[in-house]
């Protein structure tokens with residue numbers, strides 16, 4: 459078992475990795491907690507959920523919106539949920555984002571916890587207190603920062619996760635290594651195959667070290683006024699590519715990380731050898747490193763990025779593997795660098 463604590467401004471959040479049955483007792487999960495899950499998980503884990511109060515949403519990013527929230531509020535009222543009720547988000551990142559936002563807003567906020575079931579939700583989405591939904595084409599436009607009471611992570615749930623979803627999550631895990639853990643990245647690059655085995659011996663310690671990277675960063679900057687921005691490595695271009703191509707988030711972030719690594723090299727930081735190692739490691743993982751989209755479309759989409767401020771954007775570069783750097787720059791400047799790396 460492995461435990462970390464997110465020390466939030468309003469409350470602490472206990473992140474536990476281990477057997478879910480043992481942890482449920484240890485964390486004293488209320489027997490009458492209301493589980494929010496999606497239709498996929500409701501079917502696969504019908505036995506696990508059989509004796510639990512459940513609200514089911516339709517799976518997929520397209521359902522992460524205010525219409526789904528509306529449905530959840532109706533169900534909570536129907537179930538007689540009150541200020542003492544406890545909500546648990548049981549699912550991937552879409553479910554944990556929705557469940558956290560529902561719990562944070564229903565009756566001005568009730569207690570909640572997460573049991574993430576996708577790799578992406580385990581290493582990233584469930585940790586750090588960012589909850590919310592998309593608004594029209596704008597991702598995560600409506601939401602808040604509010605820490606769950608606990609996050610219970612058990613690799614057992616990965617057994618049913620489709621392989622492409624596992625690889626999708628691995629992109630965010632590699633991102634963590636690239637921005638904060640050089641040794642971890644080297645170990646991953648040398649033993650990629652064993653990390654791709656969901657039942658392998660590496661997975662528990664991997665989940666422990668991965669979650670620690672995110673917890674440490676959130677503890678130093680919960681509100682994303684500084685260091686937490688480093689978690690956006692690969693996302694500036696990744697988000698635009700995701701929107702335009704319809705690629706899965708992690709797959710688009712993978713191509714975004716390659717672009718960001720090349721720009722980091724262009725800026726005089728990362729060596730060309732390291733850029734190559736990053737690319738090879740992503741390919742070995744089964745992630746894409748190229749895209750076929752017009753440059754101007756990508757830039758147009760980036761202009762709509764909610765992370766930009768005016769004509770400026772905080773570009774996340776790698777000084778070296780394991781060390782990220784926030785570089786404020788004009789979007790035009792970034793565009794020029796982007797065009798340059800595409801030519802070379």
Ligand SMILES: NC(=O)c1ccc[n+]([C@@H]2O[C@H](COP(=O)([O-])OP(=O)(O)OC[C@H]3O[C@@H](n4cnc5c(N)ncnc54)[C@H](O)[C@@H]3O)[C@@H](O)[C@H]2O)c1
Pocket residue numbers: 496498499502517518519522549550551552553555575576577578579582583584585586587588589598615616617618619620623626707
């Ligand atoms: N809050 C944050 O800090 C944060 C960080 C990163 C990403 N996110 C959000 O996370 C979301 C992506 O999360 P995701 O990749 O988990 O997507 P997801 O929740 O859509 O899950 C992907 C698919 O896998 C299925 N699934 C999940 N766990 C399963 C399991 N154990 N067995 C079988 N099927 C399973 C789901 O039903 C879904 O169809 C995005 O909306 C993104 O914005 C949030």
